[in-house]
Amino acid sequence: MRDAIIDHLVMNQLIRDSQHGFLRGRSCLSNLLIFLDKVTECVDRGVDVDVIFSDFAKAFDKVPHARLMNKVRAHDVKGLVANWIENWLKDRKQRVCIRGAGSTWIEVSSGVPQGSVLGPILFLIFINDLDTAVLNWVLKFADDTKLFGKVQSESDRRSLQLDLNRLFDWSKEWQMEFNVDKCKVMHIGRTNKNFKYYMDSKELEAVQEEKDLGVLITSDLKASGQCIQACNKANRVLGMIHRSIVYKSQKVLLQLYKSLVRPHLEYCTPVWSPSYQKDKAMIERVQHRFTRMVPGFSQLSYRDRLDRLGLWSLEERRNRADLIEVFKMCKGLSGISMESMSEFSSNKHLRGHEFKLSKHRSKLEVRDSSLLIDLSIDGIVWITPYWRRPQ
Numbered sequence: 047m048r049d050a051i052i053d054h055l056v057m058n059q060l061i062r063d064s065q066h067g068f069l070r071g072r073s074c075l076s077n078l079l080i081f082l083d084k085v086t087e088c089v090d091r092g093v094d095v096d097v098i099f100s101d102f103a104k105a106f107d108k109v110p111h112a113r114l115m116n117k118v119r120a121h122d123v124k125g126l127v128a129n130w131i132e133n134w135l136k137d138r139k140q141r142v143c144i145r146g147a148g149s150t151w152i153e154v155s156s157g158v159p160q161g162s163v164l165g166p167i168l169f170l171i172f173i174n175d176l177d178t179a180v181l182n183w184v185l186k187f188a189d190d191t192k193l194f195g196k197v198q199s200e201s202d203r204r205s206l207q208l209d210l211n212r213l214f215d216w217s218k219e220w221q222m223e224f225n226v227d228k229c230k231v232m233h234i235g236r237t238n239k240n241f242k243y244y245m246d247s248k249e250l251e252a253v254q255e256e257k258d259l260g261v262l263i264t265s266d267l268k269a270s271g272q273c274i275q276a277c278n279k280a281n282r283v284l285g286m287i288h289r290s291i292v293y294k295s296q297k298v299l300l301q302l303y304k305s306l307v308r309p310h311l312e313y314c315t316p317v318w319s320p321s322y323q324k325d326k327a328m329i330e331r332v333q334h335r336f337t338r339m340v341p342g343f344s345q346l347s348y349r350d351r352l353d354r355l356g357l358w359s360l361e362e363r364r365n366r367a368d369l370i371e372v373f374k375m376c377k378g379l380s381g382i383s384m385e386s387m388s389e390f391s392s393n394k395h396l397r398g399h400e401f402k403l404s405k406h407r408s409k410l411e412v413r414d415s416s417l418l419i420d421l422s423i424d425g426i427v428w429i430t431p432y433w434r435r436p437q
Contacts, residue, residue, distance in 0.1 A: 048163050051123060060121050061170060064177055067188035068166040072381035074259040075371070077187050078317040079382060081194070084183060085234060086267060088196055090413035094235030096206060097194040098243060099256050100213065101228040105189035106169060107157040108222050111135045114158070114172050121171055131164065176216055180209045187259055203241040214245050230256055234265050261314050267412040269318040273325040280310040280332045288339060296340050300355060303336050315364045316371045321411065330360055
């Protein structure tokens with residue numbers, strides 16, 4: 047039933063493009079790629095950007111069932127299916143148990159059942175019209191919402207503040223209030239005037255860095271902070287493995303590294319893949335450390351250790367991840383359309399296939415190190431296989 051509802055919503059284009067949560071071809075990665083592509087493009091042209099990171103207070107628990115069903119039917123999910131969903135939601139009760147003592151049962155009239163199959167898609171339907179009247183850019187991943195726009199003048203600031211007021215009014219009308227104390231604003235750009243923004247008559251706190259969907263975003267748009275954070279997490283897990291695992295065989299250590307350590311170093315790397323050698327070396331040292339933990343490998347060179355373990359260097363894996371993401375965009379397998387981020391080359395005198403992308407010229411390093419620009423070779427992105435070792 048969930049798949050049928052999603053197919054119905056997608057085929058009829060009922061879910062807004064700003065939503066990236068719980069949908070095929072869309073993810074935290076697609077959300078962040080679009081966000082950074084728009085922001086770095088503005089900064090590269092000398093245009094300042096203000097970003098407002100908003101936070102709902104217990105969003106999944108506050109969805110009122112009666113209003114949710116009105117929106118479900120408004121999305122043309124009617125008849126027996128809508129009646130079944132309504133019966134599934136009503137007559138729920140809950141209580142709290144602490145050390146064997148339980149409270150009385152109370153009826154639950156709001157919230158989508160978390161951990162359920164239908165819960166996420168019902169939440170997407172409920173929050174779908176959040177940004178209907180918003181004029182600036184909005185990106186959502188479930189309840190995580192970013193509002194951002196160009197701010198070159200006082201009129202731009204008023205426009206962004208008006209959109210923020212629209213979001214707040216929606217939250218009041220639909221009984222899903224923002225946690226104002228956790229909403230932040232980030233000013234990006236060399237000449238940014240650091241305008242102030244208000245929600246519910248409270249001034250939003252201005253920050254230099256903010257974690258967004260697991261990736262650290264800084265006002266200078268550099269990846270060094272995220273690299274340090276990823277390395278710290280990976281090193282802590284690697285230290286735990288070293289201290290707690292007694293039987294350190296090659297097979298056991300390799301499996302633990304791939305499942306527990308490496309994901310910290312590779313989460314959404316097409317968004318924050320480092321361009322500085324010091325950051326690349328810092329990330330690679332984590333894998334250096336792991337390969338030396340394998341019994342009998344400490345005296346070998348790093349390349350020999352990788353060959354014996356059947357691993358790639360982390361830089362090679364980041365390049366491969368970048369190419370895979372661009373390939374998915376070209377083939378229509380991603381929720382991001384290639385036209386929104388780049389364009390195919392019009393040069394017909396080059397040999398090979400038709401998937402060659404024109405390089406967008408950039409002035410600043412933050413734009414030059416973005417996904418599509420960084421993959422360019424002599425002005426053209428060549429989408430070709432990148433296989434070296436079978437890993």
